[in-house]
Amino acid sequence: LRAILLGDLACGYRTQIEAALHTGWDLVSVPDGTAGPERNAALGRADAVVAVRWTGSDPVPAGLRLLQVAAAGYDAVIVDAVPPEVAICNAFGHEPAIGEYAVMTMLAWCHGFLPAAAELRAGRWQMDMQARPPHRELAGSHVLVVGTGRIGRAIGARAAVLGCHVSGINRTVREPPPGFASLDGLAALDRLLPGADFLVLACPLSDETRGLIDARRLALLPPRAVILNVARGAVIAEDALYESLAARRIAGAILDVWWTYPSADDPQPAPSRQPFHELENVIMTPHYSGWTDGLFRRRSADIAANLDRLCRGEPLINVVRPAAAGT
Amino acid sequence: LRAILLGDLACGYRTQIEAALHTGWDLVSVPDGTAGPERNAALGRADAVVAVRWTGSDPVPAGLRLLQVAAAGYDAVIVDAVPPEVAICNAFGHEPAIGEYAVMTMLAWCHGFLPAAAELRAGRWQMDMQARPPHRELAGSHVLVVGTGRIGRAIGARAAVLGCHVSGINRTVREPPPGFASLDGLAALDRLLPGADFLVLACPLSDETRGLIDARRLALLPPRAVILNVARGAVIAEDALYESLAARRIAGAILDVWWTYPSADDPQPAPSRQPFHELENVIMTPHYSGWTDGLFRRRSADIAANLDRLCRGEPLINVVRPAAAGT
Numbered sequence: 001l002r003a004i005l006l007g008d009l010a011c012g013y014r015t016q017i018e019a020a021l022h023t024g025w026d027l028v029s030v031p032d033g034t035a036g037p038e039r040n041a042a043l044g045r046a047d048a049v050v051a052v053r054w055t056g057s058d059p060v061p062a063g064l065r066l067l068q069v070a071a072a073g074y075d076a077v078i079v080d081a082v083p084p085e086v087a088i089c090n091a092f093g094h095e096p097a098i099g100e101y102a103v104m105t106m107l108a109w110c111h112g113f114l115p116a117a118a119e120l121r122a123g124r125w126q127m128d129m130q131a132r133p134p135h136r137e138l139a140g141s142h143v144l145v146v147g148t149g150r151i152g153r154a155i156g157a158r159a160a161v162l163g164c165h166v167s168g169i170n171r172t173v174r175e176p177p178p179g180f181a182s183l184d185g186l187a188a189l190d191r192l193l194p195g196a197d198f199l200v201l202a203c204p205l206s207d208e209t210r211g212l213i214d215a216r217r218l219a220l221l222p223p224r225a226v227i228l229n230v231a232r233g234a235v236i237a238e239d240a241l242y243e244s245l246a247a248r249r250i251a252g253a254i255l256d257v258w259w260t261y262p263s264a265d266d267p268q269p270a271p272s273r274q275p276f277h278e279l280e281n282v283i284m285t286p287h288y289s290g291w292t293d294g295l296f297r298r299r300s301a302d303i304a305a306n307l308d309r310l311c312r313g314e315p316l317i318n319v320v321r322p323a324a325a326g327t
Numbered sequence: 328l329r330a331i332l333l334g335d336l337a338c339g340y341r342t343q344i345e346a347a348l349h350t351g352w353d354l355v356s357v358p359d360g361t362a363g364p365e366r367n368a369a370l371g372r373a374d375a376v377v378a379v380r381w382t383g384s385d386p387v388p389a390g391l392r393l394l395q396v397a398a399a400g401y402d403a404v405i406v407d408a409v410p411p412e413v414a415i416c417n418a419f420g421h422e423p424a425i426g427e428y429a430v431m432t433m434l435a436w437c438h439g440f441l442p443a444a445a446e447l448r449a450g451r452w453q454m455d456m457q458a459r460p461p462h463r464e465l466a467g468s469h470v471l472v473v474g475t476g477r478i479g480r481a482i483g484a485r486a487a488v489l490g491c492h493v494s495g496i497n498r499t500v501r502e503p504p505p506g507f508a509s510l511d512g513l514a515a516l517d518r519l520l521p522g523a524d525f526l527v528l529a530c531p532l533s534d535e536t537r538g539l540i541d542a543r544r545l546a547l548l549p550p551r552a553v554i555l556n557v558a559r560g561a562v563i564a565e566d567a568l569y570e571s572l573a574a575r576r577i578a579g580a581i582l583d584v585w586w587t588y589p590s591a592d593d594p595q596p597a598p599s600r601q602p603f604h605e606l607e608n609v610i611m612t613p614h615y616s617g618w619t620d621g622l623f624r625r626r627s628a629d630i631a632a633n634l635d636r637l638c639r640g641e642p643l644i645n646v647v648r649p650a651a652a653g654t
Contacts, residue, residue: 100464100489104434107427111619113435113612114444120611121604125595137427137621161488162427268452277448284447285440292438294464 001311002026003068004043004061006051010070013050016300023311048310050303056081065323066310068303074320084324089306089316092150093298094290098202098230099154101289103138103162105254106198108283109226110136139163144196145180146189146212147203147231153177155200155230167192171208193220198228205232215240218250226252230289233259233272242274245281252281256289328638329353330395331370331388333378337397340377343627350638375637377630383408392650393637395630401647402532411651416633416643419477420625421617425529425557426481428616430465430489432581433525435610436553437463466490471523472507473516473539474530474558480504482527482557494519498535520547525555532559542567545577553579557616560586560599569601572608579608583616 003025005011011029018027030042039058046061050068053076060083067082069090082088108114112135119126126132143159145152148170156166160179168176168183169192176183184192186208193199199221203209213227213236221227227250229236238259244250258271276282306316316322330352332338338356345354357369366385373388377395380403387410394409396417409415435441439462446452453459470486472479475495483493487506495503495510496519503510511519513535520526526548530536540554540563548554554577556563565586571577585598603609633643643649 096466096490097464100434100466101438103489104431104438104440107431108435108440111428111431111616113431114441116612116615117441117610119613120598123595123597123604125589125598125613132615132618134618134620134623135615137424137619139423139427139621158489162430162485163423262452268450270450271447271452277450283444285443286446286452288443288459288462289438291459291461292464293461294466296461 001047001307002028002045003048003050003307004046005029006043006049006058007053008032009052010050013070013296013300013303016296017050017304017307020301020304021307022304023308025307025311048307052076054078054082060086066306066316068306069320070299070303079321082321087316087319087323088321089318090320091299091302091318093302094292094295095150095154096298097290097292097295098151099158101256101285102155102200102228102230103158105228105283105285106141106143106159106226107138107162109252109254110138110141114283141165141197142167142195143198143200144169144192145200145202147201147209148177148180148183149202149204151230152200152202153180155202156180159198164198171203190217190220193217193225194222196221196225198226201227201229201231201235203231203235205234209235211235211237213237213241215243218244221250223249223251225250226254228254230256233257238272238274242272242276242279245276245279248281252283254283254285256285257287261287328374328634329355329372330375330377330634331373332356333370333376333385334380335359336379337377340397340623340627340630343623344377344631344634347628347631348634349631350635352634352638375634379403381405381409387413393633393643395633396647397626397630406648409648414643414646414650415648416645417647418626418629418645420629421619421622422477422481423625424617424619424622425478426485428583428612429482429527429555429557430485432555432610432612433468433470433486433553434465434489436579436581437465437468441610468492468524469494469522470525470527471496471519472527472529474528474536475504475507475510476529476531478557479527479529480507482529483507486525491525498530517544517547520544520552521549523548523552525553528554528556528558528562530558530562532561536562538562538564540564540568542570545571548577550576550578552577553581555581557583560584565599565601569599569603569606572603572606575608579610581610581612583612584614588614 008031011031043059043061048066050070052071056078064086067088072092074090141164143164143166145156146169148168157179160166166180168180169189173185260269260271309316335358338358370386370388375393377397379398383405391413394413394415399419401417468491470491470493472483473496475497484506487493493507495507496516500512587596587598636643
């Protein structure tokens, strides 16, 4: 069978997909920038396409049965531009990485790690213990996780084993996941915000969650609260968050996702229209929390598993949109 | 009964000791700088002295029965300068803080946190994933802990729940502590070094451990290894470590303890005669890992417990040197 790795990101998985495959596949790399007749020829026929985006501008390969998104998010795939007989699947594997990121940054907040790590390098050394107030510990903190999908559960489980009290908010209310003391629906959010030391956002961006953390809800948080966002920037009202942080109405923020992203036109934009970088109480990282070797290993294994399943006629995993019945 | 809080550090515990006491004590603060007749008068009579150092230059208060060290380390107490009828006790409570510090900094190493946290602040944003190699995760790392006292056990337990494989080395070999896959004597160190992703030093400084990690043992570590030192600087051969790091024979180091410390003569010294601050592969913190609000809370509780026990005639806890029998 023949699979096209479409775009640089998909091509980057090639070696690990090959290593994980158990069935015979001819993998064809089509990096970004392949254009014109060469691109069309490569896309002529394929059983599967592995890609992170599908805009409909490319020809649909003859015989295509699977569009395997090489990411969890498929907002760059125009689902209606994929023929109904083609199944669309995504891939996970970033949740352990983001779980580690979350406990690392919450620990870093409590322990004042960024200033402490800069002190000796800058030739200062404050060993007069009177002048160095003691810092916090993470254990005992109340962590409120909004969105208990794979990422939210990975964060909550790790926070719990480090001694935090973890509560969850989720659209669908089930039994609390491992480590969570409770799980409530979105209607409980306002009631739980005043008790949060850390408000962790790990929900998908949807009509329901866009601007979820607005000025009113920010005002419900206690002064010691820190917001950690690994969901999407737009889950938080940008200006309201800046105002809260600048005025120290909440203690801080840990932001890995942003409101403005690099583009071809502006490859190094400021990540927000507000000067978050001028605030000392913000830990800023460049949307890198899931970008680990483990992600590549797990995601390649998921992708290879679906190619194996397609080859063997077995049910696919991580199905976003099944192939239309009877096709 | 009367207890003297001798020195600024001991005085800093006053409020929390008072809050934790269940018996009647008259607490007298004698801050650093109290001198001459005032000092001698304050030290005239006491049932207990709480201090971090005892050099023998002060008069021994009449009726003294307990020298309560307000720290775990009592290297600043000249034991022979304390009369035999006085019990010497120390206090712990920093181990949860240092356990958190260790997993925080190991995570920070794996996730390249310090450079990532500097990137957006500096106006850079590297979102070209081809140019950003994926970083490591902590889970799956082999962590070798030298010294499985309170601190070593606190570190190993936390590393284990985050998915690390933890081995221990200790002078006294018992059952492996919770989370440890194995526990061996010091003779096994050379055999275990080649398998370590993280070599964690959490042993006391003694004749046996001074210079323990020397050039020969550094050479036994694999190129990916990172040394984490929360013991004492002198456990590692200073020049040999610098050479190994500068030549990238090992991957990195996380150092919270140093070879040179601030003194009255030199309050802001470089922490080593080697320029560790010029190396990118070193995470440097100013001996602050245990300095948390939780430490104060736990340590004050320990100190108050011993004052209560002395008042009630109950056995003391954390005894370093018991009062001589028959006194």
